[in-house]
Amino acid sequence: MIGLINYGGGNYKSVSNALEYLNINYLEINSYHNLKKVDHIILPGVGVYNDLISTLKSMNIIDELIYHLTDKKKFYLGICVGMQILSEYGLENNKTKGLNLIKGKVEKIPVEKEPLPNIGWHNIILEKKNSLLFNNIDDKEMLFYFVHSYYFNLDQQEDCSSSIYYEKKLTASVEKDNIFGVQFHPEKSQAGGLKILKNFCNL
Amino acid sequence: MITKKNRLVVIIFFKNGNVVQSKLFKQHKVVGDPYKIIDRLSSWNADEVIYLNIRPELSNINRQDKNIKYDNDFDKIIEFVGKKAFMPLTVGGGIKNLSDADKYFRMGADKISINSEIVNNPRLISECTKIYGSQSIVASIDVKIDNENVYNAHINGGKKKVLIKLNDYIKKIEDLGAGELLINNIDKDGMANGYDLRLLKLIKKTTKLPIIFAGGVGKFDDFIVGIENNLNAIAAGNIFHYTENSYYQAIKFLYENKCNTRPPILNVF
Numbered sequence: 001m002i003g004l005i006n007y008g009g010g011n012y013k014s015v016s017n018a019l020e021y022l023n024i025n026y027l028e029i030n031s032y033h034n035l036k037k038v039d040h041i042i043l044p045g046v047g048v049y050n051d052l053i054s055t056l057k058s059m060n061i062i063d064e065l066i067y068h069l070t071d072k073k074k075f076y077l078g079i080c081v082g083m084q085i086l087s088e089y090g091l092e093n094n095k096t097k098g099l100n101l102i103k104g105k106v107e108k109i110p111v112e113k114e115p116l117p118n119i120g121w122h123n124i125i126l127e128k129k130n131s132l133l134f135n136n137i138d139d140k141e142m143l144f145y146f147v148h149s150y151y152f153n154l155d156q157q158e159d160c161s162s163s164i165y166y167e168k169k170l171t172a173s174v175e176k177d178n179i180f181g182v183q184f185h186p187e188k189s190q191a192g193g194l195k196i197l198k199n200f201c202n203l
Numbered sequence: 204m205i206t207k208k209n210r211l212v213v214i215i216f217f218k219n220g221n222v223v224q225s226k227l228f229k230q231h232k233v234v235g236d237p238y239k240i241i242d243r244l245s246s247w248n249a250d251e252v253i254y255l256n257i258r259p260e261l262s263n264i265n266r267q268d269k270n271i272k273y274d275n276d277f278d279k280i281i282e283f284v285g286k287k288a289f290m291p292l293t294v295g296g297g298i299k300n301l302s303d304a305d306k307y308f309r310m311g312a313d314k315i316s317i318n319s320e321i322v323n324n325p326r327l328i329s330e331c332t333k334i335y336g337s338q339s340i341v342a343s344i345d346v347k348i349d350n351e352n353v354y355n356a357h358i359n360g361g362k363k364k365v366l367i368k369l370n371d372y373i374k375k376i377e378d379l380g381a382g383e384l385l386i387n388n389i390d391k392d393g394m395a396n397g398y399d400l401r402l403l404k405l406i407k408k409t410t411k412l413p414i415i416f417a418g419g420v421g422k423f424d425d426f427i428v429g430i431e432n433n434l435n436a437i438a439a440g441n442i443f444h445y446t447e448n449s450y451y452q453a454i455k456f457l458y459e460n461k462c463n464t465r466p467p468i469l470n471v472f
Contacts, residue, residue: 009334013311015284047336068231115413117382119340120435121250121465122206139464145210145291147313147338164206188291188313190248191468 002026002201003038005082007055011187015044015079018187018194024201028137032064039074040201041065044187045081049090049106049150052081053098066099069179076179077200083151083174083181092150102176103146103155109148111167113174117149121171122184133173135178136200144172144184209430209464210250212415212438212455214387215240217256217296220275224441225257226393228345228361234444237275241284247450248468251291253316253385253415253438254281255343257360259297278306284328285311293341295385304331308339315384318343319358321372322365325379332380341415342381344372346402347389354402361389375410384410385438388418393441395421398429407433423456430462 004026012198019026027038035041045052068074077160078086087098090106095187098106109116120141126134134142146164152171154160161175174181181198186193216225221241223231244252256277280376281294294307295316304315304327315335320327321342331340346369356365356372365372376384386406388399398419406414413436416429420439429437442450448469455467 011308011311011313013285013309014313017311018289021287021289046339047334110346115411115435117413118207118336119209119383119413121208123208142470143465147291149338165204166207184314185291188289190245190289194289 001038002040002042003029003034005029005043005061007052007059009047009051009055011044011046011079011185014185014187015042017198019201022194022198022201023058024198031059032061035061035064035068040077040203041068041074042079042200043082043085044079045084046147047081049081049084049092049098050094050096052085053090053096054084062099065191066101069101073178075200075203076181078181079187080148080183080185083183084150085124086174086179086181087152088148099196101154101179102159102174102181104153104159106150106152109151109166109170114167117147118166119147120145122164122166122172123144124162124164124184126162127157128175131175132203133161133175133182133196133199137192137195141190141195144182144186144189144193146172146184148183152181158186205463207435208250209434209457209462210436211426211457211464212251212253212417212436213244213249213443213450214253214255214417214438216440217254217277217280219256220277220280222444224393224444228257228389228392230393231257237280239282239288244290244450245287245471247448247454248465249450250454250465251293251436252288253293254284254296255316256296278310281312282306282310293385295341295343296329300327301330304335307340308335314339314341314383316341316343317381318345321379322358322377325375328376328379328381329380332382337380337382340381341383341385342376342379343385343387344376345387345389351445354405357389369405370409373406377410377412378438381412383413383415384419385415391419394419395441397421397425400428400432400435403429403432403434418453423453426453426457426462427462430457
């Protein structure tokens with residue numbers, strides 16, 4: 001069963017609409033008790049790093065989530081800020097500790113000319129050719145919708161499964177064992193994006 | 204290397220729950236089925252769509268007025284569209300407070316567009332950016348040129364001139380925290396004679412925010428002119444109602460002319 005974390009904000013509705021369209025059953029997770037009932041966990045996120053962490057703290061869900069990902073090895077897909085909080089810490093608004101599951105920090109995109117936020121479609125560059133998340137997606141569909149001002153600056157490039165260029169090379173997605181994260185919005189990236197969600201749910 | 208694509212943005216105008224073509228913000232011609240448009244946009248693999256309620260006051264009051272025809276309810280349309288829009292969806296028109304904003308986000312909007320409240324209730328923008336992030340808040344500015352050849356922002360569907368200078372107005376919007384600008388040009392609306400490039404350059408000089416620029420597109424070449432002038436989000440409304448598969452034809456034209464857009468794909472769903 002797929003668990004979709006609903007913390008009250010973000011784009012829960014957009015992701016749940018996409019899952020319904022794909023005929024994928026999911027369980028809405030609004031308390032840590034439900035985490036044990038699922039084997040895949042999706043955390044959709046629109047918004048701000050420190051807000052998301054403090055909301056998850058108030059739900060008492062963080063320790064339980066880490067337990068299910070590290071000990072139980074459940075599959076995790078973090079979207080946008082849901083990916084960013086996998087890091088050691090984030091620098092949006094104030095320095096905030098993350099889940100510390102993938103080494104690196106989340107910081108503002110260093111741009112000189114290009115506008116922030118980075119809004120729009122990017123052709124991603126696959127760094128992990130065999131990534132199961134990108135299985136069966138042809139080149140024409142390897143375009144995804146991004147909306148962000150902060151990016152995941154990874155310590156270890158081996159954790160990066162795809163990237164984009166926005167003046168400099170930026171992390172587009174991460175992958176470490178059972179843990180996946182995408183900076184872009186698969187639920188808003190048309191057919192290619194829906195395939196990402198489907199691929200994840202089929203893991 | 205560049206991985207970012209230019210985006211072709213569709214703006215759909217609603218009045219009394221009907222989809223309309225608009226001219227000079229005054230004349231409105233009803234076109235199309237408000238519920239079916241989203242399926243067409245999906246099958247054309249559209250980059251992005253904006254649903255704008257251009258006369259929200261008509262939806263809230265005068266409901267009993269027999270002279271006004273209400274075929275559909277804007278909110279019901281958005282609720283329907285939110286479930287099917289697997290593309291970025293912006294909703295605007297008549298958003299006056301946090302509960303209006305919350306309503307559209309809950310229906311599946313990714314961004315909301317705020318126009319008149321920039322003047323009437325500027326705190327709404329800063330409050331929204333705190334909750335939803337600045338990337339979710341689009342400041343919509345309707346621009347009109349005055350007798351002295353000066354551009355001015357207008358609110359209330361183009362009816363009321365904003366008293367501060369356009370440059371200062373944009374700076375104020377930046378300070379409030381909006382993440383993107385949606386610029387529409389009242390004098391160009393429905394005229395189909397190309398974008399106002401002087402206005403585009405002026406706004407690009409004033410701000411570093413991403414700009415969605417609309418008003419005046421009458422042929423696909425007009426989009427190319429926008430891109431050549433460093434416009435990343437080319438937008439239009441009326442042109443997409445004229446021909447069959449118009450969006451697909453437009454993106455195909457741009458792609459074939461090496462405009463760095465996404466490739467044309469038909470019937471992906």
